Amino acid sequence: MQMGTTTPSVALPVFTITRSYTFCAAHRLHTDQLSPEVNHKIFGKCNNANGHGHNYTVHVTVRGELNQETGLITDVEALDQRVEELVVKRFDHQHLNFDPAFEGVVTTGENLAKLIWELLVDRLPSGRLEKIGVVETRDNFFGYVGDPRP
Ligand code: NI
Numbered sequence: 001m002q003m004g005t006t007t008p009s010v011a012l013p014v015f016t017i018t019r020s021y022t023f024c025a026a027h028r029l030h031t032d033q034l035s036p037e038v039n040h041k042i043f044g045k046c047n048n049a050n051g052h053g054h055n056y057t058v059h060v061t062v063r064g065e066l067n068q069e070t071g072l073i074t075d076v077e078a079l080d081q082r083v084e085e086l087v088v089k090r091f092d093h094q095h096l097n098f099d100p101a102f103e104g105v106v107t108t109g110e111n112l113a114k115l116i117w118e119l120l121v122d123r124l125p126s127g128r129l130e131k132i133g134v135v136e137t138r139d140n141f142f143g144y145v146g147d148p149r150p
Contacts (some may be wrong), residue, residue: 012065015073016130019060021083023092026053027107051095057135058116064127078125086119109134109142117146
């Protein structure tokens with residue numbers, strides 16, 4: 001059997017990079033679907049009427065092939081700019097319960113991670129979104145992996 005004459009394509013190494021961003025925001029865990037008593041039972045002091053604040057850290061993990069010239073998988077500056085514009089500016093010093101995307105949705109770390117995924121998945125300057133992490137408190141880290149889109 002004769003070998004083909006075309007040069008076999010060599011797969012480029014794939015890496016992930018995780019960048020961290022911070023913002024401060026208020027929220028209140030509450031759903032109108034449940035009675036005040038049940039809300040209080042489920043969410044405890046996080047259900048307090050006036051809400052409370054967190055210094056959130058968001059981890060954005062992007063997956064991409066190595067650019068052999070630069071040794072990089074993505075333009076970090078462009079990524080930072082995009083996340084600032086779409087996520088940090090939107091939430092910093094805001095009350096999450098008043099964000100239109102949280103209408104009828106409880107502002108848990110889970111739902112915040114999912115929303116941030118949806119805000120970024122189609123809008124990355126390069127690479128693919130691999131994971132969103134939300135650090136809400138020292139002891140709470142929420143990870144979300146949604147539908148990957150190119
Ligand atoms: Ni909270």
